[in-house]
Amino acid sequence: MLVYIIRRLLMLIPILLLVSFIAFFIIELPPGDWVTTYVSQLRTSGIQLSDQEAERLTQLYGFDQPTYVRYYKWMQGIVTRGDFGWSFQWGKPVNDILAERLPITLTISLMALVFSWMVAIPIGIYSATHQYSLVDYFATFIGFIGLATPGFLLAMILAWGANQYLGFSALGLYSKDFLDAPWSTAKALDMLKHMILPLIIIGMASAGSTIRVLRGNLLDELKKQYVITARAKGLSEYQLLMKYPVRLALNPVFSTIGWLLPAIFAGEVLISIVLSLPSLGPLLLRATLSQDMYLVGSVVLILSALTIVGSLISDIYLAWADPRIRYGGVSK
Amino acid sequence: MSTHVRNAAEGGLGGSQPFIDEGVDTSIGSVDERLEAGSERFYYANPWQLIMWRFRRHRLAMISLVLLVTLYLSAILAPFVSPYLATTRFEGMQMMPPTRIHMIHEDRLMRPFIYSLTKTLDTETFRYTFTEDTSQVYPILFFMQGEEYKVLGLWSINIHLFGTGEGLQPVMLFGSDELGRDIFSRTIYGGRISLSIGLFGVLIAFGLGVLIGGISGYFGGSTDEVIQRLIDVIISIPLIPFWMALSAALPRTWDSTQTFLAITLILAAVTWCGLARVVRGKLLALREEEYALAAQAAGASKARIIFRHLMPGFTSHLIVSITLAIPVAILGETALSFLGLGIQPPAVSWGVLLKDAQDLVAVAQQPWRLIPALFVIGTVLLFNFVGDGLRDAADPYSA
Numbered sequence: 001m002l003v004y005i006i007r008r009l010l011m012l013i014p015i016l017l018l019v020s021f022i023a024f025f026i027i028e029l030p031p032g033d034w035v036t037t038y039v040s041q042l043r044t045s046g047i048q049l050s051d052q053e054a055e056r057l058t059q060l061y062g063f064d065q066p067t068y069v070r071y072y073k074w075m076q077g078i079v080t081r082g083d084f085g086w087s088f089q090w091g092k093p094v095n096d097i098l099a100e101r102l103p104i105t106l107t108i109s110l111m112a113l114v115f116s117w118m119v120a121i122p123i124g125i126y127s128a129t130h131q132y133s134l135v136d137y138f139a140t141f142i143g144f145i146g147l148a149t150p151g152f153l154l155a156m157i158l159a160w161g162a163n164q165y166l167g168f169s170a171l172g173l174y175s176k177d178f179l180d181a182p183w184s185t186a187k188a189l190d191m192l193k194h195m196i197l198p199l200i201i202i203g204m205a206s207a208g209s210t211i212r213v214l215r216g217n218l219l220d221e222l223k224k225q226y227v228i229t230a231r232a233k234g235l236s237e238y239q240l241l242m243k244y245p246v247r248l249a250l251n252p253v254f255s256t257i258g259w260l261l262p263a264i265f266a267g268e269v270l271i272s273i274v275l276s277l278p279s280l281g282p283l284l285l286r287a288t289l290s291q292d293m294y295l296v297g298s299v300v301l302i303l304s305a306l307t308i309v310g311s312l313i314s315d316i317y318l319a320w321a322d323p324r325i326r327y328g329g330v331s332k
Numbered sequence: 333m334s335t336h337v338r339n340a341a342e343g344g345l346g347g348s349q350p351f352i353d354e355g356v357d358t359s360i361g362s363v364d365e366r367l368e369a370g371s372e373r374f375y376y377a378n379p380w381q382l383i384m385w386r387f388r389r390h391r392l393a394m395i396s397l398v399l400l401v402t403l404y405l406s407a408i409l410a411p412f413v414s415p416y417l418a419t420t421r422f423e424g425m426q427m428m429p430p431t432r433i434h435m436i437h438e439d440r441l442m443r444p445f446i447y448s449l450t451k452t453l454d455t456e457t458f459r460y461t462f463t464e465d466t467s468q469v470y471p472i473l474f475f476m477q478g479e480e481y482k483v484l485g486l487w488s489i490n491i492h493l494f495g496t497g498e499g500l501q502p503v504m505l506f507g508s509d510e511l512g513r514d515i516f517s518r519t520i521y522g523g524r525i526s527l528s529i530g531l532f533g534v535l536i537a538f539g540l541g542v543l544i545g546g547i548s549g550y551f552g553g554s555t556d557e558v559i560q561r562l563i564d565v566i567i568s569i570p571l572i573p574f575w576m577a578l579s580a581a582l583p584r585t586w587d588s589t590q591t592f593l594a595i596t597l598i599l600a601a602v603t604w605c606g607l608a609r610v611v612r613g614k615l616l617a618l619r620e621e622e623y624a625l626a627a628q629a630a631g632a633s634k635a636r637i638i639f640r641h642l643m644p645g646f647t648s649h650l651i652v653s654i655t656l657a658i659p660v661a662i663l664g665e666t667a668l669s670f671l672g673l674g675i676q677p678p679a680v681s682w683g684v685l686l687k688d689a690q691d692l693v694a695v696a697q698q699p700w701r702l703i704p705a706l707f708v709i710g711t712v713l714l715f716n717f718v719g720d721g722l723r724d725a726a727d728p729y730s731a
Contacts, residue, residue, distance in 0.1 A: 011561075018565045026577045148659070148712035150666050153686065153705050160692045258568070266572035270667055285671060288576050300573050307568045 004319060008312055016305055023300040024071050028293070037291060038088070074294065085294030089287060094298045097283065102302065104173065104279040108198055109268045113260070116203035116210060121253070124214030125246060128222065143208030151267050154201050155274040162197065171276050198275060202267040206260050214253050221245035255318045258311025265303050383648060386725035393721020396714040403711060407523035411481035414517035415495040415503060418680045420479065422502055422512040424451060428462055430507040430700050437469055445471040448501045459697070470496040472503055507700035509688055518680050519704045525592060525681035527711065530662035533599035534654055540600065541607025546638050548608065549615030556612070563605045571602060575664060579673040588679035595674050599661045610653050614646035648726035655719035659712035666708050682708050
């Protein structure tokens with residue numbers, strides 16, 4: 001088991017390197033760089049800027065060096081000092097901005113994941129045990145809607161509905177009164193209220209697929225003979241269900257975290273933009289538009305790294321929970 | 333049953349591939365029970381015909397397929413189907429609610445017609461309202477002459493499917509936007525980009541997926557290991573941020589065709605991974621089969637073994653995967669355009685239309701602005717239903 005974990009951890013290194021590579025080179029794709037944009041902006045706004053001055057700026061930010069040198073420097077900073085570089089647009093270190101925004105993204109994403117399980121697992125179990133019942137059809141219907149409706153649209157409509165019918169402004173993470181207020185119970189409650197909507201929207205999308213996976217697996221398990229045996233021995237239906245088939249059917253749900261996490265992070269980014277939550281989403285959008293490359297690269301890198309680590313955890317959990325899964329190399 | 337017979341006759345027997353699939357045996361057994369005795373053609377049918385027959389029995393999937401084809405046809409024939417051009421503005425008819433179509437005028441049944449609308453300012457709310465003026469009747473005519481458009485850039489044609497005639501009260505099935513443009517026409521035009529971007533994006537992804545997955549699965553070993561790790565990496569990058577970053581890299585100066593192609597490629601850049609996995613998994617399983625060995629012994633080249641002998645064994649799975657990948661690409665385009673990173677106006681796509689409807693306050697007063705969203709949701713659902721139907725039909729073990 002330990003060997004398996006170590007092996008998987010070692011495999012993380014090349015994967016993360018590759019991800020950072022991709023993240024960095026995406027940013028290098030557009031013609032021009034941040035300084036050329038900035039200089040032309042200054043010039044159009046009437047500030048006289050000599051060519052030497054522009055040249056000096058280019059050197060200051062290191063744009064005169066070839067791409068691979070800048071990549072190397074960036075990676076060196078991350079690995080040795082945990083320094084993600086400098087945000088041109090904000091005029092401060094990327095670390096500071098991330099420290100402010102990443103926790104919010106993480107909180108919302110993880111809570112959305114938990115929320116989607118809280119909804120999906122009971123519904124999935126009920127759908128499987130009551131196949132073709134009203135609830136089953138309803139769950140299928142909700143799943144399809146969650147699948148087919150663009151999240152941003154759902155966010156827009158729900159935000160409007162909340163405002164119209166509940167008189168509640170869902171935009172932002174705090175109400176106006178609490179924006180600059182120090183932390184208090186009232187502020188925390190206010191924040192929770194603002195998180196309900198994002199949680200429902202992000203959770204809905206993944207709940208649909210979780211219900212389908214769980215329902216399918218549980219239906220397969222319920223047909224197996226050990227269930228009949230247990231029933232014949234007089235085990236109560238609830239005990240029987242929870243003790244064996246549900247536990248087995250849940251494993252694939254947890255093992256697909258690796259596919260679910262990217263969707264959840266992506267959903268969080270998109271919905272934060274619509275609901276203007278102070279998380280990574282709006283930050284990323286603005287940074288991509290202004291070619292604030294280290295910021296964009298860092299956000300993509302961190303989100304991907306989180307996804308990879310998340311699926312690693314789910315794999316390790318699975319290897320621990322399901323003794324049928326062999327870890328280590330396949331012996332021939 | 334006559335459809336089955338006719339079908340087999342149409343399909344002919346020339347295309348049958350006698351060596352593929354032991355799976356066919358089981359499927360013959362299961363479908364056979366529902367066939368009338370003595371329909372011998374059934375036993376000559378190739379796997380594709382079997383899949384088609386089974387698919388036809390799947391009512392929801394069949395209806396969805398018909399609707400999808402209708403959608404695509406209307407997108408291809410957009411200038412003809414829509415009464416106006418996507419960019420035509422009607423002065424004084426901004427933010428008009430969907431035109432009501434009547435059949436009864438003064439207690440008399442007539443052909444479909446609309447009343448003329450007069451715009452008045454509500455002095456209490458200071459909003460414009462449109463009221464019907466029942467004295468003026470404009471019949472809706474079919475195959476009307478209207479604005480000119482080019483077919484294939486060659487012929488100028490001005491026939492539209494329906495309309496009221498130039499200079500008369502326009503018929504706006506889905507209302508108009510704040511520039512007085514007909515939302516129905518814009519939705520139909522928008523379908524051209526939104527529907528084709530999903531299709532082309534996935535087709536490119538399909539090519540990449542088959543090629544890379546094929547290499548990975550057939551050669552195995554370290555090639556396989558490298559490609560699989562690469563796919564792991566790409567799959568672990570959250571889609572929307574990745575797309576955002578990529579499409580932000582597009583120069584703003586590009587025209588709409590260039591942007592369209594670039595967005596298509598961006599959508600394909602991620603989608604191919606899933607398809608490559610399907611191809612690889614199936615190839616790994618199939619290359620151990622005896623018939624692959626036989627082909628090898630007969631001196632067939634690797635490419636021939638992959639594409640001629642192994643591919644037919646899982647093409648049906650691929651088609652299902654493609655059907656389910658297209659809606660993801662369509663949603664991707666919508667999201668990107670909504671953020672302003674995808675298709676840029678004046679080009680119209682469903683994402684652009686939803687971006688127009690971004691203002692919640694405006695939408696609250698003009699709910700018809702969200703009608704294009706129904707097209708997005710509908711298309712995604714239809715593709716999923718067709719995909720589910722195909723999966724059931726392609727599975728030889730399904731009941």
